Each structure stands twice: as C-alpha cells, then as structure tokens.
Amino acid sequence: MLEITGLRTGYGQTEIIRGLDLAIAPGQIVAVLGANGVGKTTLNKALSGLLPIWSGTIQFEGSSLAGATPADIVAAGLIHVPEGRKIFPNMSVLENLELGSYRRARLHRRTNLDRAFTIFPRLRDRASQMAGTLSGGEQQMLAIGRGLMAEPRLLILDEPSLGLSPLLVEEMFTLIRTLNQEGLTIMLVEQNVVQSLDIADHATILENGQCSIQGPAAELAANPALRRAYLGL
Amino acid sequence: MYTPAIVAEAMVNGLLTGAVYALVALGLTLVYGVLHIINFAHGALLTCAMFAVWAASELLGINVYLAIPPLALIFLALGYALQRFVIGPASRGDDANTLLVTLGLSIAIENALLAAFKSDTRTLSGDAAFDVVELGPMLLSRPRLIGFAVALVVALLLWALLRRTDSGKAIRAVAREKMGASLMGIDVRHIYALTFGIGCACLAVAAGLLLPTFYVTPRVGQAFVLVAFTIVVLGGMGSVAGALLGGLLIGVVESLGGLLLGESLGQAGIFVIFILVLLLRPTGLFGARA
Known part of the structure; x- marks a missing residue:
C-alpha cells in the first residue's frame, strides 16, 4: 500500500x-x-x-x-492525524468533523458523521462546543474523528x-486496534x-x-x- | 443647542454612512484575520473600484446599482489573481515582504490612475444624489438608505458564507490552523487568494454604494482606509462582527462630530476614538488576542 x-x-x-x-x-x-x-x-x-x-x-x-x-x-x-492534533479551536466540534470531508468523501458526510459519533459518543454530546474548549483527550478523539471523515485508505x-x-x-x-480490525490500514x-x-x-x-x-x-x-x-x- | 430631532437625524445619517464604512473595513479585517497581513493596497483598490463604478455609469451608461453585482465578481477575480500571482509569490511567505508588496502595489495603482484620469474630481452626473426619503420627521438621503440596506445584506451574506459553506469554513480554519487545514486537503494558497478576492469584492460593492453621494479622485481611497483602520482596531483585528458594529459606531461619531464641531472637523472624533481604543482596549471590542 x-x-x-x-x-x-x-x-x-x-x-x-x-x-x-x-x-x-x-x-x-x-x-x-x-x-x-x-x-x-x-x-x-x-x-x-x-x-x-x-x-x-x-x-x-x-x-x-x-x-x-x-x-x-x-x-x-492518505490521511495524517498530526502530532498536537491541529484541530480548529475557533470552530465547533461539528464543523471540525465536517471539514474532515472537505477534499474527500464529501458525499458520504452524513453517514460518516454518524459513524464518527458512534465511535466517539462524547463528541456527539459536544457537537456544538468550540473545539478549543475540549479536554486533551477529547481533542485527540476529535482529531482522529476528523481524519476518519475522509474515509482514509x-x-x-x-x-x-x-x-x-x-x-x-x-x-x-x-x-x-478496533479501527484496524474493521479493515483500516x-x-x-x-x-x-x-x-x-x-x-x-x-x-x-x-x-x-x-x-x-x-x-x-x-x-x-x-x-x-x-x-x-x-x-x- | 440642537433639537433632539436634529441630533436624531444626524445619528441616523451616521448609521447610514457607517454601514458602508463597515463594508470597507470588512474586507480589511477579513484579509488581516486570515492572511495575517495588513493590506496597504486596500485604499488604492477601493479607488480602482470607484473609478470602475464611475466608468460603468458614465461611459457605459449602466445604472450604478445594476453595475454592482458584475463589478463585485470582477473584483473577486481580480483580488484572487492579485494574491495568487503577485502578492503571494512576491512575498515568499514573509509578512514583512507582504507589507512592502502591498504598499508598492498601492503606489503603482494610484499613479496609474493618476496618469490615466489626472487628479480631477469626478462625480456621477444626474441628481440622484439629492433624492430624499421622508421618514417621520426626518429627511434621509435615498442613496444612503440604499447603501445602508445593501451593506447590511452583504455583511449578512458574508456571515452566511463563513458559517454555512465549506469554503467559508475552510477560510475560518485556515485563519487559525494552517497546518491542520492543509492536512484536511484544504489548499491554503487557494483560500488565501479567495479571501483576498472576497475583500476586493466588498470594496467593489462599497464603491458602488459610495459613488452616488461622493466623488472619485486617484487618492480618494486613502481617506476611507484611514477610517476603516480605525474601525478594524475598534472592532478587534480580524473580527467580522466587530467591523460591522465598529463601522456603525464610527459613522455615528463622525456624523455627531460634524454636527457639533462643524463638517470639516467631524473626522476628528474618529481619531479621538482611535487613540482611546489603543490606550484603553487595544484588542478592540471583539478582539480575542492581545
């Protein structure tokens, strides 16, 4: 690959x-x-x-x-979730996730949003919260969720x-490990x-x-x- | 002293002018907020837009207001190209270079206009400038009322663009997290150019709203940009809401200043505010960072 x-x-x-x-x-x-x-x-x-x-x-x-x-x-x-997360602090959790599908998988945005929220239920609760106000762990979840929105190979x-x-x-x-077992490299x-x-x-x-x-x-x-x-x- | 009716009319007139000032400031603050550069060519580009409006109206005979949409699109494209092919490449990623490049551009544009149009003062022919609308006890200038309404609609459209569309969200993303945006496949150079283009489109609209009651000369933009800088600082550098509110406020201050101190000293109030903001609240009304 x-x-x-x-x-x-x-x-x-x-x-x-x-x-x-x-x-x-x-x-x-x-x-x-x-x-x-x-x-x-x-x-x-x-x-x-x-x-x-x-x-x-x-x-x-x-x-x-x-x-x-x-x-x-x-x-x-090829999707890269960077060190230090690099999320958009001035935007809501939902907007961060939406931008994950800016270049790729835009047509599947709805389905992939649901999927990201299923993987990270905490993000659903905080969907309208500014990403910069999340805890470190939540920010990491958001960064990975945002990456998954592009349907990475x-x-x-x-x-x-x-x-x-x-x-x-x-x-x-x-x-x-779970993501990998579902087929993600x-x-x-x-x-x-x-x-x-x-x-x-x-x-x-x-x-x-x-x-x-x-x-x-x-x-x-x-x-x-x-x-x-x-x-x- | 002045009767309340006169003061009220001055305030309303200030709001009407202020909305158009806000439009000039919106372009400036958007470019600063996203590209983190102060665009010294803003005034010259406004002058350009005003000449374009003048030419469309006087040479081609197009109604000023009908000329606004196509001119906005032309200036969107012009701004896009300027950033993508001139300012961006020439500044090589260094902000200090950008200042010099935009300053150089402004000198080049102004002198080109001076060579082409001389320093004559031009206005639109016709007497549309003197149309008034009676609103209760007040007599308001019709072109200014139209300017106010259009400026607010454009500000609202800009807000919707930034909030509701992918391109707008990408602009906000690039403003705060360039690397994160790149990794989402957002082309930062494209977003920079698009933002600059939107700033120029705002100028084209503002030019179309100003010209029916104002004049154009090759240096006219500078006066507006000084006011726009004050608005941007007052509202908070990079804040769209701040630019709108700041614009309205500055319009009222200028109008009341003109009423109390005489027309020629009206702008003094603006610069008093500018100094006060710098002293008391340097981040502005909506500014987040020091």
Whole structure:
C-alpha cells in the first residue's frame, strides 16, 4: 500500500531523514517507533506533502507522491492525524468533523458523521462546543474523528497517546486496534514502545533518520538490543 | 443647542454612512484575520473600484446599482489573481515582504490612475444624489438608505458564507490552523487568494454604494482606509462582527462630530476614538488576542 525507498528530506539545509526505507501492506498496523528528534514527525510531513522529497521515492497504492500537494495526497486517501492534533479551536466540534470531508468523501458526510459519533459518543454530546474548549483527550478523539471523515485508505497517527492519562492511553490503543480490525490500514508513530508493539503487526525503529531495526512486532518485542535500549530491560 | 430631532437625524445619517464604512473595513479585517497581513493596497483598490463604478455609469451608461453585482465578481477575480500571482509569490511567505508588496502595489495603482484620469474630481452626473426619503420627521438621503440596506445584506451574506459553506469554513480554519487545514486537503494558497478576492469584492460593492453621494479622485481611497483602520482596531483585528458594529459606531461619531464641531472637523472624533481604543482596549471590542 505504501512503499518508501531511500527517502531523504529535511528543513532548509538540514537533512533529517537520511535514506529511509519502509513498506506498509494493506490491513496492517505498522508502528514507527523512536525517541524524540529521530525524524518521526518529519517523515509524516514528507508523507503528507508538507515537506518536499529531496530524493528517494514514495509510492502510495502504486502511484508516486513526488510533487503531490497535501490536497492531492488527501484526495488519494492518505490521511495524517498530526502530532498536537491541529484541530480548529475557533470552530465547533461539528464543523471540525465536517471539514474532515472537505477534499474527500464529501458525499458520504452524513453517514460518516454518524459513524464518527458512534465511535466517539462524547463528541456527539459536544457537537456544538468550540473545539478549543475540549479536554486533551477529547481533542485527540476529535482529531482522529476528523481524519476518519475522509474515509482514509491509510491513516497516519502521530503520537495519539501524547499528553493523555494512562487510562485514556489504554482506551486510545484499544480504539486503534478496533479501527484496524474493521479493515483500516494504520501507520502508528509513537514513543510509547510497549503498547505500540502490543497492537502492531510490523514495527520499525527509527534512529538518526533511518530505520535501524524492522520486523514483525512480536519479534521486535523480544529483541534483546531493543529491550535494552527502549524498554529498560 | 440642537433639537433632539436634529441630533436624531444626524445619528441616523451616521448609521447610514457607517454601514458602508463597515463594508470597507470588512474586507480589511477579513484579509488581516486570515492572511495575517495588513493590506496597504486596500485604499488604492477601493479607488480602482470607484473609478470602475464611475466608468460603468458614465461611459457605459449602466445604472450604478445594476453595475454592482458584475463589478463585485470582477473584483473577486481580480483580488484572487492579485494574491495568487503577485502578492503571494512576491512575498515568499514573509509578512514583512507582504507589507512592502502591498504598499508598492498601492503606489503603482494610484499613479496609474493618476496618469490615466489626472487628479480631477469626478462625480456621477444626474441628481440622484439629492433624492430624499421622508421618514417621520426626518429627511434621509435615498442613496444612503440604499447603501445602508445593501451593506447590511452583504455583511449578512458574508456571515452566511463563513458559517454555512465549506469554503467559508475552510477560510475560518485556515485563519487559525494552517497546518491542520492543509492536512484536511484544504489548499491554503487557494483560500488565501479567495479571501483576498472576497475583500476586493466588498470594496467593489462599497464603491458602488459610495459613488452616488461622493466623488472619485486617484487618492480618494486613502481617506476611507484611514477610517476603516480605525474601525478594524475598534472592532478587534480580524473580527467580522466587530467591523460591522465598529463601522456603525464610527459613522455615528463622525456624523455627531460634524454636527457639533462643524463638517470639516467631524473626522476628528474618529481619531479621538482611535487613540482611546489603543490606550484603553487595544484588542478592540471583539478582539480575542492581545
């Protein structure tokens, strides 16, 4: 579904992603893990067209994303729920969700709204409330709900557990697994290594702008080097 | 002293003028709220629009009010193109550059108009400007009444556009969260240009409403833009409701100032308000941020 080969990109003159390879098959949850500052968010920005590709290729469902604008990429069904949520604080919850279908799946807006409200009943209660007044957890739900409104083929979730209480983090990971079981392909970008490996099919560890270790999530969870570096075991 | 009837008439006249001021300010505040730039070309574009209205009426013989809708569309397209192909690319994402580009544009436009039309003062021929309507004890200018009604309708349409349509919602989204909007597939450059175009369309409508009772020269826009800036600051930078209310208020202040201090000093009241707002409430009536 997504195939990245030899990707290089960064900001200005500074290279952040230095020749990264990654593949995601349909129906999978692929976890992209790594500490702060290894390039996770930069990778996501390149995938959603916010940063230009310096070299290498990104193929999404068989077509190249070279030169594609963020709007093209959304239209193709690659939806990115960014770190920090980036919801529209000055607009109501309902309007935020509606804008999720601005570029894609506009005709299915009604059905998808119902679906989002079924997944997140709390959002239905707060439909007319300004999004900026929601709690952190609710804002994260809104960001994911807004992403789902576009009927993603591949959903990138960047740090969905960031800043949430342990209970909500648990809830969030359960939800991600449920969405995946309903057929959605998910790229989960996280610092939360233990829980991510728990729900992912495949995982890759990002270090210094490259994938250092890749493999089935269960295998990575048992990898002694990884356990030392990331799990403190 | 003045009788209550005279004061009331001055206030009503102020409201009528104020609604058209509000329309000029709406364009300015919308562009500021979304693009976060102060459009120094606003006055020159208003002048342009006023010349366009004058030309439509005097050279082509089109009724002023019938000329407004097509001119609004033309200015929508013109504003869109200006932002998309001139201001946007020339400023390279730097706000300081945008100030210079719009300032440069305003100088270029004004001088082009000066070269084409000289500095003569032009008015619409005919005596429609002197039509009055009797409303109870008051005698009100008909073109100003029409201007008031049309300006309010346009403000209402703008409000509905921003609240009810996807494009309007996208404009509000881009105003506060550019990256989030991009990730929803909203083309930020398109929304910037559309917003600038809407600002210019407001100017075209305002020009059509002003001209029946006003004159046009190549520098006439500047006077209105100074007032519009005051309204925007009074209402709160970027606030549409603030621009409307601020416009009406400033219209009344100017009219009462004219009554009490004499016509030529009427605008002094506006600038007293401007200074007071800056001193006492710099965020304006509806401004959210400091």
